[in-house]
Amino acid sequence: MAEKTNVVILGAGYAGLMALKVLQKRADASFMSITLVDQNPYHYEATDLHEVASGALTADRITYPIADVVNPEMTEFIEDRVTKVDRAQHRVELANHESIGFDYLIIGLGFESEDFGIPGVQEYALPMDSVDSAERIQQHITDEMFAYRQDNDPRHLHIVVAGAGFTGVELLGALSENRERYAEMAGVAPNQIQIMSVDGAKRPLSVFSQHLVDYGLAVLRGRGAVIESGKGINAIEPDVMHYADRETGESGEVVASTIIWTTGVRGSSVMAASGYQAKRNRMSVTPYLQDPADDRIYIVGDVAAATDSETGQILPTTAQLALVMGEIAGKNVLAAVTGYELTPFTYKSLGTVCSIGNTSAIGVVGDEHEVRGYPASMLKKVIMNKSLLETGGIKQVMAKGRFDLYH
């Protein structure tokens, strides 16, 4: 009997699980075996991390067991941390297991928080790039609110988010919606809880039109949260964020016991450890999503720098994109194994919706249809349910889906 083709998938995020789903559905255990590796026993919806960080949701609402989507007849799941891909030997090195060999590899190791080398970020700011880190933020806020009861130091009541990109604004929305809860913990009036974001860009969320952004900012202001734009953060010290105004150069600081870092992301550092020379660990790929130096290695999701086939521009990292890349990589591995033609990567964004808490959002659907307010927040939940359906199937949608559409 011929040897089975051995496919290894690294990461059970959006891209990795989509690739797994395609292969488990279309390939056959008689000619293919799959090994899936993730450092956690669960998949998490990274797009919901801000809701865990704010305390709006518990972690179990945004996670499900990877075992639920693994077909044991075809796939072995290894829970471990990948440390390096040995590209020359076609092996993957793991922290706590023997290395594993592969015929085909799909790398979907996702994103990490990017600190841009700014002093003090690693030591004194809280990243939000995993379930554990989101839970740490939630716990930290709770501890600070109760600490206020002990010494009445107002810095315990101040929360500052570094960055007002998509993630920063979604987090600000969730935090501001929970202001009353924080106030109760601290035993103060809600207006004593200061929630703000500091961002270097002249205007936040530049992917959206000015009037959509104005709408979003007004919702945030109405809940007592503010965004300070055009301020380049240059250092973090214990309980202090330092910045300089981008126009005047004037320096300033925000004093807050909770400093959350969401200025951007880079791809997994396993890419650099594996010898990939890529800007922010996002590797350029072939039109079929392969490593340009090795057509048996596919690179998908946030570790890939895929280009728009029409404009040639590098696409922003999103879950929506990761799902499409995972699907194409899965299909291409199967096509390569069975001798069919590979499918080139193409992508058409379905739109982007940025939540501002649980009950409001701003966004663009398709090419230009703008949505805002409560209908946009319903749409956001429908999009989340769709992505849950794509990786986890109907069982996960029923258990973890967002059905709080009406308020």
Ligand SMILES: Cc1cc2nc3c(=O)[nH]c(=O)nc-3n(C[C@H](O)[C@H](O)[C@H](O)COP(=O)(O)OP(=O)(O)OC[C@H]3O[C@@H](n4cnc5c(N)ncnc54)[C@H](O)[C@@H]3O)c2cc1C
């Ligand atoms: C708060 C927030 C809101 C967002 N909102 C949206 C949105 O509304 N719409 C949208 O499209 N995108 C959104 N994004 C972006 C989106 O979450 C990412 O683009 C997406 O998660 C990338 O998917 P991925 O499969 O490449 O990687 P990930 O989802 O990051 O998954 C990577 C997987 O690899 C595992 N892993 C990582 N390193 C290792 C290792 N060394 N060893 C073993 N396992 C490892 C992780 O445990 C994880 O399971 C948001 C992101 C954040 C943080």
